[in-house]
Amino acid sequence: MADIKSLFVTRLYHAKLSDLGDPIDPDELEASCYSIAEDDEAGQDWCEREGYPGYTSYASLTDLPWRFPVFAQIKEALDKHVAAFADELDFDLGDGHLELEDLWINILPEGGTHSSHLHPHSVISGTTYVSMPEGTSALKLEDPRSARMMASPPRKKGGREDLQTFIFVKPRVGDVFLWESWLRHEVPMNMSEDDRVSVSFNYKWV
Template sequence: MSLRPLFVTQVYEASLAAGPGFADFNAALADACRMLAAEDQAGRMWCREHGYRGYTSYGSLTDLPHRLPEFAELKRHLDRHAVAYARALNFDLARKPRLDSLWVNILKPGGGHSGHIHPHAFLSGTVYVEVPDGASALKLEDPRLPMMMARPAVHADAPEAEKPFVYLAPQAGTVLMWESWLRHEVPPNAAKRERISVSFNYA
């Protein structure tokens, strides 16, 4: 008897922390994120209107790589990772993946982000800037879940690939990427400090 793993969902994980000058770059990126949170009045208004506990530039700023050098450097890193991920997925592309959007997320204690997907993109992800102790993991949902009907629950010690939900706990510098149709969420931030990340889409 043998089992054949079919229709596998591949999640990409890498780290910027191994590169030279990471600590300085990450500190500058954190400062840039906080500066936006302080100065982006339209973004703060968007957060109030949508009940976002913290700050995100998602609804206000669409040109971060052109606006600040820290995000331009981050884009160069992410472009390389997006190419590597697309190759690993055996995508037949006419051109390299193109960064479509990039936005800052600063979650205060208790803040989270409910389950969602990213339409109009094919690769999405997040790079983590500050992840204090107790900060939220990334929760990924098995895309087959709505169709499982009478499928029994799995054992608590089942392999990660068999679980209906997987929680990935990043560190500063972690890059996580997934196909944009994969439903994911950020549970409430249980840390006592802000959790800072930058999310992105490639189209």
């Protein structure tokens, strides 16, 4: 009998943000996201200039946990989730630790997409979900070996999840997903008439 092992595994962490922190009022969080988006003229200008659909604070605001207490709550919970994930990944951090580097809002309207990308210079990235209306898009994750599968046939539909080239995960409000920052991912088109609202983040090793 052959001995077949899974090697070089890609981990995806999925939990409720409140599992490791105080419950966060989703209405307060959503209202804060829209309030910041409305006031952030630099972010609005960047989105228009770069052709980004909807709004993101990625290129304009770096101090969300300081601006609104609800984002400070998010950071406190994320620190615990990221520490748990780092332990699961068997990271040897030595005398260092993983520290929040960026935290930003995403508001994706109907028809909006966020093309495939990764997060250079970070260790762990992820997203927590604020508003996920019926019909809005899932998170699409890509097998990091794709570029090396030049002559491979496609995988069978309905086959094992850990062998698929693309995985779609459907978040719910209050969920948090974490992955290593080299993992390529995207948000397909939002087919809902309502906004898809999330808060994304990067952690670095310091």
